[in-house]
Amino acid sequence: MSELLLSQIELFNFKSFRGSHIVGPFSDFTAIIGPNGTGKSNLVDAISFALGSKSNELRSNDLGRLVSNDPIPNNIDPNLNACVKLHFRSRNTQFSPNSMVFTRSITKPNNSNVYSVDGSVCSRQQYFDQLTELGFDVKEKFYLLYQNKIDNLITTNSKKLTKTFERLSGSDKYQEEYETLKRNFDKVNESNLIINKQRKSLESSIEFVRSMQSQITKKQEILELYNEVKVKKNLFVLYKNDLKKRTIMEQLVNFNMQHDDEQIFKLKEQQDRINEQCDILCKKLKSKKIDYRTFEQSVIFKCNSLCKAAKEKYNQTEKNLNNAKSNFKDVSKQIEVNKLKIKSLEEVIESFERQLIEAQQRKDEVMKKRHQTITDDHIQEYYRLKKQFEKSNYSKAHTDSEEIIKSNQTKANFIESERFSKKKEIKSLEEKIARNELEIKNESEKLRLLNNDHKDKLDELNREKLTVMKRIEKLDEQIKKCKPLLDELYANKKKKVETKDINYFVDRLQQTYGEDMVIGPFSEIFHVKQEIYEKAFSSIAFSYQNTIIVLLLKTLETIRNSESKESLVSKKFLSLESVIKRFKPHHLPEILIEKHGSDVHFGFLSTKIEINSNRKNLPALKKALEVLFGNIIVCSSRTIAKDIAFNQSYPKFGLNSITLDGTYYKRNGIISANYFAIQRGSSRLNYESEMKKIKQFEAEKLSEEKKFAEISKKVLYINGLNAEHEQLCNLEEECSHYRLAITKLQEELEVLNQRLFEHNTIITKTKSEMELIEKNQKLMFNDFLSRIGNFDTIEDFEDLLLKTVEENQIQIDQIEKNMKEQKLLLNNLNLTSTQLSKQYSSWQDKVAEFQIELVDHDTDMKTNENELEKAEYEKEKITNLIAQLETEFQNKKEELANINVELDFQCKKQIDNQILNENLNFSLDNLKKDRYEILKNVFIIGLILPIVSENVDFGTLFDRLDKDADRLESVQQIVMDNTLINELIIHVDMDDDTQYNRILDSLNSKLKNYEKQLEELLGGDQQEIVRRISTVSDHIKEKNLQLKEVKKNLNEISVQFADIKNKRKETFIEFMEKVRSNLQKYYKEFTGDQFAQSFIYSENEEEPYLGGTNFSCIIPGKKFQAISNLSGGEKFLAALMLLYSCNSGPSPCFFIMDEIDSPLDNGNIKKLIDFIKKNSPKTQFIMVSHKLQLYSSANSLIGVSKRVDPIQL
Structure with a gap:
C-alpha cells in the first residue's frame, strides 16, 4: 500500500x-x-x-x-x-x-x-x-495503461514478453556476466576436449606398438593350429564323401523296374472294361430321359391345364355366389330397417297430432281468460304507451345499462379468477425458493467437503493440461502451414481440369473443321527454350493461357455460330488472319547501349520462345509470335526495364520491357506482374495426400482437444466444482428468477386489483341508473295498470298474458311444421321399401342360379383331378427307373475314377524311380569328382593328409588340369587315415546332415577365426617398435600436464558460471511467481468468479530467461483457448490484469488509464x-x-x- x-x-x-x-x-x-x-x-x-x-x-x-x-x-x-x-x-x-x-x-x-x-x-x-x-x-511504466500498450501485450511474441519480465525482475543485470562466463566456459571446455582427445590418441598408439611385439610370435603359433584344423576339415569331408558313395551304391542295387510295368498293364485293362459298361448305361439313361420329357409335355401338362381351368371356373362361380348371398342379406336387412323406421315415424306423427290439439286448447283457454279482464282498447293503449316509452331515452339507457352491467360483471369475474391464479402462482414460487435455498445449503456443504478431499492430483493434471495445450497449438501451426499449400494444389488441380476440358474441346473442333483450321490451345503451341525465361513468358501469356488459336476469321465465325453457348463459356479464340504484323527492330538502339552498357538485356522475348515442331501453319504462328512478343525486351533489372519503357527521350522505338521475375512495364505507364505456373504435366505434390495430411492433423487436434476436455473435467471434479458448482449456480439463478417472477406477479396483482375496483365502481353506478329508469317506467304505466287491475308491474302483464298467447301460437306453428316433415319422410320410406322388395326377388333368383353352376364345375374338377393322379403315377415309375440307372452309372464312374487314381499313382511312381536312378548315378559321379577336387586342392596348397594306401604318387595323379576316368578311379582307391578325426566321428551320427553341418560349420568358424587373427597380426622391426614407444610416452606426459591446467581453469569457471546462472534463474523465477500469484488473485477478483484461471508459463523450464513466456486464461464457462482466440473484451481484460499484476515490487502511488474502457x-x-x-x-x-x-x-x-x-x- x-x-x-x-x-x-x-x-x-x-x-x-x-x-x-x-x-x-x-x-x-x-x-x-x-x-x-x-x-x-x-x-x-x-x-x-x-x-x-x-x-x-x-x-x-x-x-x-x-x-x-x-x-x-x-x-x-x-x-x-x-x-x-x-x-x-x-x-x-x-x-x-x-x-x-x-x-x-x-x-x-x-x-x-x-x-x-x-x-x-x-x-x-x-x-x-x-x-x-x-x-x-x-x-517499463506499467502504471501508465494505454490502449496501444494493452494491444501490444496481446500481440507480442513470447520472446519479447520474456525480455520484459527479465527487465522487471532485475535478472537482466546478470545477463552480461552470464554470457561472458558462458563463452569462457565453452572455450575452456573445448580446449579440454581437444587435449583429452589427443592424449587418448597417443595412448592408443603406444598400445598398438606394444601389441606388435607379441603379434610376431603369436602369428606362427596360430598358423600351425590353422593347418591342423584344415587337415581335420578335409579328412572329415572325405569321410562323409565315402559314406555317401556307399549309401548310393546300395540303393542302386535294390531297384526293380519290371514289377511297376506289370501293375500298370493290369490297371489299363480294367479301365477299358469299365468304360464300355459306362457307355451302355449312358445310352439307356438318355433314352429314358427322352421318354420322361415326352410324357411330361404331352400328358402331365394337358391334365394340369384342365384342372387349372376347372378350378378357376369353380372359384369364380363360388365368388359370384358369395357376392349374391351378401347382397341378398344386405337387401333383407334394409327392408327390416325401413319397416322399423316407418313404424317409428307413424308413432311420431300421432304424437305431434296430440301435441297440436293440446296447444290449441291452451290457446283457447288463455284467449277466453283475456276476454274476461282485458279489452282490445287496453291492448291498443298498451302498445301506444310501449311505443312512447321506446321513443324516450329511458328505454335505450335501460338496455345499455344492462349490457354494461353484464359486460363489467363478466370482466370482474375474469379478473377475480386471474387474481386467484396469480396468488396461487406466487405461493408456488415461494415454496420453490424455500426448497432451492435448502438444497443450496446442502450442496454448499457437500462442495466444501469435496474441496478438502482432492488436492494431490491437481498439480499433475494442470501440468498435463499445459502439455496438451502446447500440442494443440503446435498442431494449429502445422495446419496453418499446410493450408496455403493445399490452396495452391487445389488451384493447380482445378487448372488441370480446365486444361483437360480445353484439350477435349479442341480435339472435337479439329475433328469437325480440320487440324489446319483449328491449330490448338496457346499453352500447347508456345513454350520457352530455357527455364530462366518462364516467369517473363508467363506474365505476358497470362491472358492467353486458355486461348484457342484458329487460322481464319471465317472458321472462327462458323465455330461461334454452330457451337452451343454453354460450350463456349470461358473459351477465348485468336484468329491468325486478324493479326497485323508489328514493327520489330533487328538490333538494339545504340542509345540504350550507350546509356546502360551491352549487358542491359537478354534480347527480345520472341527469340526466347519456341513453337512446337509438329505444328502446321508455322509461318502464321511465327507471325502471331512476333505480334504478341516482338516489341518486348527482357531486362536484367527493374530499373533498366523501367527506363526503357517509360523514358520519353526515345519513344520512337515503341518498346515495352519485362524483367526475369515477370514484372511487365508498358510504355503507356502500366506495370503488371501476372506470373502464373503454366501446367505442363502433373503437379509436384498430390492434392489428395495433402488433404489427407491436414485431415490427419485435424483428427490429432480433435483427439488432443478431447483429451484436454477430459483433463479439464477431471480437474473440475477434483476441485468439486463440476456438477455441484453448476447445480449451485443454477439453483441460485433459479431463485433469483423466481424472486423476479414474484415481484412481477405482485405488480400484475396490483394492476388486477385496480381494474377490479374500476369495474365494481362501474357496476354500482350503472345499477343506480337502472333503478332510476325503472322508476320512470313505473310512473308512465301506473295509470294503465290501475285501470286493468290484478297486475303490479307492466312486466307481469307482458309475461302472464301477452307472452303466453304468443308462445302458444309459436308452439302450434312449430308442431305443424315438424308433422309435415315427418309425413314427407314416411312417403320416401314407402317408396324405398317398394324398390327393396324388387331387389330382394332378383338376388334370390341369382343365388339359385349360381348354386347350380357351382355343382357342375365341382364335378368337372374332380374328373380332371383323377386323370392327373393317374398321370403322376406313371411319371413316378419313369422317374424311379431313371434314378436307378443314374445310381448304377455313378457307381461305375466312381470305380473308374479309383482305377484312374491308382493308374496315375503307378505311372508317377515309375517316372520317379527312373528319375531317382538317374539322380543316384549323377550324385555318385559328383561325389567322385568332389573327392578328386579335394585331394587335388590339398596337393596344390602343400597340405599333408595321413593315408593308409602305399605307393601313391600324387604328382602323377594331379600333373594335368583335366581329369579322365582312370584318374578319377585311381583317386577313389586312396584310403585315408582317420585317426585325427576319430573323436568327431564317434560322437556324430554321419547320416544326420544337421549334425554333420554343425561340425563342419564349427571347423569353418575356427578356420575363419584363425584367418582373421592372422590378418590382424602384423610383422615389423623390433628396434623400431621400442623407439616409437619411447617417443609416444613423452608426448603423453606433456598432454597430461596441459590437461591438468585446463581442468583447473574449467572448475573455477564452472563454479562462477553456476553461481551467476542460479542467481539469474532465482531472480527471474521469484518475479514470475509473484506475477503468477498476483494475476491469479486479481483475475479471479476482477471476474468475480473463484473458478476463473490464468496461466503464465515458460517454454524453457531449465533456463526460463532463454525461452519464450506464454500467457492465457480460462474464461468461466468456456474451455481453454490461446489468448489470440479470445474475444476483444476477454483479451483486453486478461492483458489489463497482467499489466496490473506486473507491479510486483512496491506498489506505485497511482495508476493512469487513458480511455482503456472502449472495447x-x-x-x-x-x-x-x-x-x-x-x-x-x-x-x-x-x-x-x-x-x-x-x-x-x-x-x-x-x-x-x-x-x-x-x-x-
Missing part, C-alpha cells in the same frame, strides 16, 4: 495547456472527462513526462514539440520553455501539506531537461531513483469499477473515459474543455 497520493499537477506551456494551470485535487478514484480534442490525453502525457517518459512515448518526435508556442510572461524565467510539477501528499490526512514535489522542465536554448525534487535540482539518475522508491518503474461492454465496465473501488484504498486510480457508467462511479471528476481563450480546466 502506497503512503502517498497525487494531490495536484502544475503545468506551464505544456502542449495545448498554454500558460500556467493547476489541476486537482485528485482523490483515490478520479475520472478525467471532456469532449474529444480538448486535451485530456495531453494531461496524461504531462504526468508521463514528469515521470520520466521520452518524447517519442508522448506522441512527439523531440522535446521542442512538447512546448506551447505562446510567449512567456515577464514574471517567468525567460530560459524556461515548459514545466510539469507533480504534488504528492500523505494518504492518511487529506488536507496535510505536500509531502513531495517532482518537477521536470524543458529549458532554452537546446530544449534540455532539468529535474528537481522538492525544489532541489538533481541529476536524471537521482530523480529516477526517487521515483523508483515510490514504486514507479521508469523503464468493454457494460457488464465488464461494472467489473472494472468494482475492481478499482476495491483496490483504490491501496493505490490511487486516475482514468480518462467517455463512458457515463464509469466516470459517474468516480470519487471525483476533473473536466477538460476548450474555449476561444487559452484552455481552462
Whole structure:
C-alpha cells in the first residue's frame, strides 16, 4: 500500500495547456472527462513526462514539440520553455501539506531537461531513483495503461514478453556476466576436449606398438593350429564323401523296374472294361430321359391345364355366389330397417297430432281468460304507451345499462379468477425458493467437503493440461502451414481440369473443321527454350493461357455460330488472319547501349520462345509470335526495364520491357506482374495426400482437444466444482428468477386489483341508473295498470298474458311444421321399401342360379383331378427307373475314377524311380569328382593328409588340369587315415546332415577365426617398435600436464558460471511467481468468479530467461483457448490484469488509464469499477473515459474543455 497520493499537477506551456494551470485535487478514484480534442490525453502525457517518459512515448518526435508556442510572461524565467510539477501528499490526512514535489522542465536554448525534487535540482539518475522508491518503474511504466500498450501485450511474441519480465525482475543485470562466463566456459571446455582427445590418441598408439611385439610370435603359433584344423576339415569331408558313395551304391542295387510295368498293364485293362459298361448305361439313361420329357409335355401338362381351368371356373362361380348371398342379406336387412323406421315415424306423427290439439286448447283457454279482464282498447293503449316509452331515452339507457352491467360483471369475474391464479402462482414460487435455498445449503456443504478431499492430483493434471495445450497449438501451426499449400494444389488441380476440358474441346473442333483450321490451345503451341525465361513468358501469356488459336476469321465465325453457348463459356479464340504484323527492330538502339552498357538485356522475348515442331501453319504462328512478343525486351533489372519503357527521350522505338521475375512495364505507364505456373504435366505434390495430411492433423487436434476436455473435467471434479458448482449456480439463478417472477406477479396483482375496483365502481353506478329508469317506467304505466287491475308491474302483464298467447301460437306453428316433415319422410320410406322388395326377388333368383353352376364345375374338377393322379403315377415309375440307372452309372464312374487314381499313382511312381536312378548315378559321379577336387586342392596348397594306401604318387595323379576316368578311379582307391578325426566321428551320427553341418560349420568358424587373427597380426622391426614407444610416452606426459591446467581453469569457471546462472534463474523465477500469484488473485477478483484461471508459463523450464513466456486464461464457462482466440473484451481484460499484476515490487502511488474502457461492454465496465473501488484504498486510480457508467462511479471528476481563450480546466 502506497503512503502517498497525487494531490495536484502544475503545468506551464505544456502542449495545448498554454500558460500556467493547476489541476486537482485528485482523490483515490478520479475520472478525467471532456469532449474529444480538448486535451485530456495531453494531461496524461504531462504526468508521463514528469515521470520520466521520452518524447517519442508522448506522441512527439523531440522535446521542442512538447512546448506551447505562446510567449512567456515577464514574471517567468525567460530560459524556461515548459514545466510539469507533480504534488504528492500523505494518504492518511487529506488536507496535510505536500509531502513531495517532482518537477521536470524543458529549458532554452537546446530544449534540455532539468529535474528537481522538492525544489532541489538533481541529476536524471537521482530523480529516477526517487521515483523508483515510490514504486514507479521508469523503464517499463506499467502504471501508465494505454490502449496501444494493452494491444501490444496481446500481440507480442513470447520472446519479447520474456525480455520484459527479465527487465522487471532485475535478472537482466546478470545477463552480461552470464554470457561472458558462458563463452569462457565453452572455450575452456573445448580446449579440454581437444587435449583429452589427443592424449587418448597417443595412448592408443603406444598400445598398438606394444601389441606388435607379441603379434610376431603369436602369428606362427596360430598358423600351425590353422593347418591342423584344415587337415581335420578335409579328412572329415572325405569321410562323409565315402559314406555317401556307399549309401548310393546300395540303393542302386535294390531297384526293380519290371514289377511297376506289370501293375500298370493290369490297371489299363480294367479301365477299358469299365468304360464300355459306362457307355451302355449312358445310352439307356438318355433314352429314358427322352421318354420322361415326352410324357411330361404331352400328358402331365394337358391334365394340369384342365384342372387349372376347372378350378378357376369353380372359384369364380363360388365368388359370384358369395357376392349374391351378401347382397341378398344386405337387401333383407334394409327392408327390416325401413319397416322399423316407418313404424317409428307413424308413432311420431300421432304424437305431434296430440301435441297440436293440446296447444290449441291452451290457446283457447288463455284467449277466453283475456276476454274476461282485458279489452282490445287496453291492448291498443298498451302498445301506444310501449311505443312512447321506446321513443324516450329511458328505454335505450335501460338496455345499455344492462349490457354494461353484464359486460363489467363478466370482466370482474375474469379478473377475480386471474387474481386467484396469480396468488396461487406466487405461493408456488415461494415454496420453490424455500426448497432451492435448502438444497443450496446442502450442496454448499457437500462442495466444501469435496474441496478438502482432492488436492494431490491437481498439480499433475494442470501440468498435463499445459502439455496438451502446447500440442494443440503446435498442431494449429502445422495446419496453418499446410493450408496455403493445399490452396495452391487445389488451384493447380482445378487448372488441370480446365486444361483437360480445353484439350477435349479442341480435339472435337479439329475433328469437325480440320487440324489446319483449328491449330490448338496457346499453352500447347508456345513454350520457352530455357527455364530462366518462364516467369517473363508467363506474365505476358497470362491472358492467353486458355486461348484457342484458329487460322481464319471465317472458321472462327462458323465455330461461334454452330457451337452451343454453354460450350463456349470461358473459351477465348485468336484468329491468325486478324493479326497485323508489328514493327520489330533487328538490333538494339545504340542509345540504350550507350546509356546502360551491352549487358542491359537478354534480347527480345520472341527469340526466347519456341513453337512446337509438329505444328502446321508455322509461318502464321511465327507471325502471331512476333505480334504478341516482338516489341518486348527482357531486362536484367527493374530499373533498366523501367527506363526503357517509360523514358520519353526515345519513344520512337515503341518498346515495352519485362524483367526475369515477370514484372511487365508498358510504355503507356502500366506495370503488371501476372506470373502464373503454366501446367505442363502433373503437379509436384498430390492434392489428395495433402488433404489427407491436414485431415490427419485435424483428427490429432480433435483427439488432443478431447483429451484436454477430459483433463479439464477431471480437474473440475477434483476441485468439486463440476456438477455441484453448476447445480449451485443454477439453483441460485433459479431463485433469483423466481424472486423476479414474484415481484412481477405482485405488480400484475396490483394492476388486477385496480381494474377490479374500476369495474365494481362501474357496476354500482350503472345499477343506480337502472333503478332510476325503472322508476320512470313505473310512473308512465301506473295509470294503465290501475285501470286493468290484478297486475303490479307492466312486466307481469307482458309475461302472464301477452307472452303466453304468443308462445302458444309459436308452439302450434312449430308442431305443424315438424308433422309435415315427418309425413314427407314416411312417403320416401314407402317408396324405398317398394324398390327393396324388387331387389330382394332378383338376388334370390341369382343365388339359385349360381348354386347350380357351382355343382357342375365341382364335378368337372374332380374328373380332371383323377386323370392327373393317374398321370403322376406313371411319371413316378419313369422317374424311379431313371434314378436307378443314374445310381448304377455313378457307381461305375466312381470305380473308374479309383482305377484312374491308382493308374496315375503307378505311372508317377515309375517316372520317379527312373528319375531317382538317374539322380543316384549323377550324385555318385559328383561325389567322385568332389573327392578328386579335394585331394587335388590339398596337393596344390602343400597340405599333408595321413593315408593308409602305399605307393601313391600324387604328382602323377594331379600333373594335368583335366581329369579322365582312370584318374578319377585311381583317386577313389586312396584310403585315408582317420585317426585325427576319430573323436568327431564317434560322437556324430554321419547320416544326420544337421549334425554333420554343425561340425563342419564349427571347423569353418575356427578356420575363419584363425584367418582373421592372422590378418590382424602384423610383422615389423623390433628396434623400431621400442623407439616409437619411447617417443609416444613423452608426448603423453606433456598432454597430461596441459590437461591438468585446463581442468583447473574449467572448475573455477564452472563454479562462477553456476553461481551467476542460479542467481539469474532465482531472480527471474521469484518475479514470475509473484506475477503468477498476483494475476491469479486479481483475475479471479476482477471476474468475480473463484473458478476463473490464468496461466503464465515458460517454454524453457531449465533456463526460463532463454525461452519464450506464454500467457492465457480460462474464461468461466468456456474451455481453454490461446489468448489470440479470445474475444476483444476477454483479451483486453486478461492483458489489463497482467499489466496490473506486473507491479510486483512496491506498489506505485497511482495508476493512469487513458480511455482503456472502449472495447468493454457494460457488464465488464461494472467489473472494472468494482475492481478499482476495491483496490483504490491501496493505490490511487486516475482514468480518462467517455463512458457515463464509469466516470459517474468516480470519487471525483476533473473536466477538460476548450474555449476561444487559452484552455481552462
